[in-house]
Amino acid sequence: MTIGSTxxxxxxxxxxxxxGVLSAQEIFQEEExxxxxxxxxxxxxxxxxxWLGLSLxxxxxxxxxxxxxxxxxxxxxxxxxxxxVLSLFLSILVIAIAWLVYHPLIGGGLLLLALLILFLAKxxxxxxxxxxx
Numbered sequence: 001m002t003i004g005s006t007x008x009x010x011x012x013x014x015x016x017x018x019x020g021v022l023s024a025q026e027i028f029q030e031e032e033x034x035x036x037x038x039x040x041x042x043x044x045x046x047x048x049x050x051w052l053g054l055s056l057x058x059x060x061x062x063x064x065x066x067x068x069x070x071x072x073x074x075x076x077x078x079x080x081x082x083x084x085v086l087s088l089f090l091s092i093l094v095i096a097i098a099w100l101v102y103h104p105l106i107g108g109g110l111l112l113l114a115l116l117i118l119f120l121a122k123x124x125x126x127x128x129x130x131x132x133x
Contacts (some may be wrong), residue, residue, distance in 0.1 A: 047091040054083035089117045 005015045006024050016027055058079040066072035092114040099107030 043045060043091070043095060047087060051083055051087040052121075054087055055080060058083065085117065085121045089114055089121070090115065 003076050005027050013047035016031065018027055022030070046099065049066055050093050062072055062079065076100055092110050096107045099110060101107070
């Protein structure tokens with residue numbers, strides 16, 4: 001096990017512990033990989049929490065419509081898909097906005113992806129204004 005500290009360009013001291021004999025550059029590369037993995041795990045967890053929260057938001061409506069089982073099942077599928085698409089859009093949008101400052105190309109690409117999801121959802125879902133006529 002290696003215990004060591006290094007100073008940054010701002011004068012702060014960083015203490016890290018790793019097994020084996022590693023150079024400072026190797027330790028920083030390992031820490032960057034670990035941080036990137038944790039960031040994506042937390043982003044995925046945020047997406048799942050948002051999806052669960054939106055699904056729970058529609059659960060009173062489903063409980064009410066379960067009086068007629070076929071209607072409850074149909075609305076359940078619809079609200080589940082709506083929650084999935086909305087949480088996917090919002091998650092990607094938040095990640096894109098956060099990345100626009102530090103990684104403009106990646107943030108811009110994710111912003112385009114979020115807008116593409118919104119566009120495809122709008123084209124796929126029926127328009128209530130057109131169904132009335």
